[in-house]
Amino acid sequence: MNRSLIILIGALALGAAIFTGSYLTARQATVACCTKPADDLDWLRTEFHLSDAEMARVRELHAGYKPKCAEMCGKIAAKKSELDALLNGTTNVTAEVQSKINELAALRAQCQAQMLQHFVTVSQAMPPAEGRRYLARMKELTLGSHEKMEHSMSGNTGHEHQP
Amino acid sequence: MNDTNHPSDDPQLGALLRASRPSPGLPPHFQQNVWRRIEAAAAPAQSGSWLEALANLILRPRFAVALAAVILLAGVSAGTWQGRQTARHEAQVNYLASVVPHAGR
Numbered sequence: 001m002n003r004s005l006i007i008l009i010g011a012l013a014l015g016a017a018i019f020t021g022s023y024l025t026a027r028q029a030t031v032a033c034c035t036k037p038a039d040d041l042d043w044l045r046t047e048f049h050l051s052d053a054e055m056a057r058v059r060e061l062h063a064g065y066k067p068k069c070a071e072m073c074g075k076i077a078a079k080k081s082e083l084d085a086l087l088n089g090t091t092n093v094t095a096e097v098q099s100k101i102n103e104l105a106a107l108r109a110q111c112q113a114q115m116l117q118h119f120v121t122v123s124q125a126m127p128p129a130e131g132r133r134y135l136a137r138m139k140e141l142t143l144g145s146h147e148k149m150e151h152s153m154s155g156n157t158g159h160e161h162q163p
Numbered sequence: 164m165n166d167t168n169h170p171s172d173d174p175q176l177g178a179l180l181r182a183s184r185p186s187p188g189l190p191p192h193f194q195q196n197v198w199r200r201i202e203a204a205a206a207p208a209q210s211g212s213w214l215e216a217l218a219n220l221i222l223r224p225r226f227a228v229a230l231a232a233v234i235l236l237a238g239v240s241a242g243t244w245q246g247r248q249t250a251r252h253e254a255q256v257n258y259l260a261s262v263v264p265h266a267g268r
Binding site for chain 1: 214215217218219221222227230231234235237238239240241242243245246247249250251253254255257258259260261262263
């Protein structure tokens with residue numbers, strides 16, 4: 001093989017190895033240094049540039065919200081267990097099953113409303129512009145996924161429900 | 164010793180010797196060919212041999228070290244940027260998991 005070609009291929013391989021090695025090392029070091037898994041609220045501080053005072057207020061709100069959220073999750077889990085138990089014994093959607101589904105949906109709606117209320121309260125503890133950005137981001141992250149799913153089922157994919 | 168006559172001192176003898184050993188003639192277009200070869204050696208590499216020129220460039224120590232440094236810097240920059248994005252995403256997921264029931268499922 002041509003000597004020049006061998007030199008170029010060798011240089012390319014060496015270059016690729018240097019780039020890959022430095023890329024992976026730097027990425028790993030940055031992730032290890034910048035990630036604080038112990039602090040759930042670290043993202044808020046960095047993403048929305050919160051001061052210590054604002055962060056303290058947000059922490060307070062967060063601590064107040066968590067037990068309510070856990071309680072609601074417990075209720076939803078219990079209702080789901082009841083529904084599962086009913087569905088195990090039947091092959092039809094009985095009136096009782098329908099009632100449980102409605103109760104579960106109501107609990108989920110209540111949970112979602114409580115969550116949105118928490119987002120609004122937290123956004124008010126932030127500087128106005130950052131608060132608006134936070135609220136928009138949280139709506140996108142929490143409600144957006146449902147909207148995308150509903151949108152995909154509403155006809156754009158060719159899968160349409162008959163009226 | 165100084166009284167003896169050295170043969171090379173004799174001009175007649177010298178002329179006779181030169182005439183008896185004629186120098187061979189130069190090949191045709193000798194001078195033109197010499198100049199052509201000198202010009203070809205002095206001319207820069209042609210575009211046809213770019214592969215060779217590139218290989219020669221890479222083999223220069225200064226260029227090779229500079230190129231390796233640039234690649235290293237590019238790798239570190241890209242890795243740091245990607246690492247920040249990953250850390251940011253993980254922090255966001257952590258927060259969502261703490262406020263949104265069943266987040267990430």
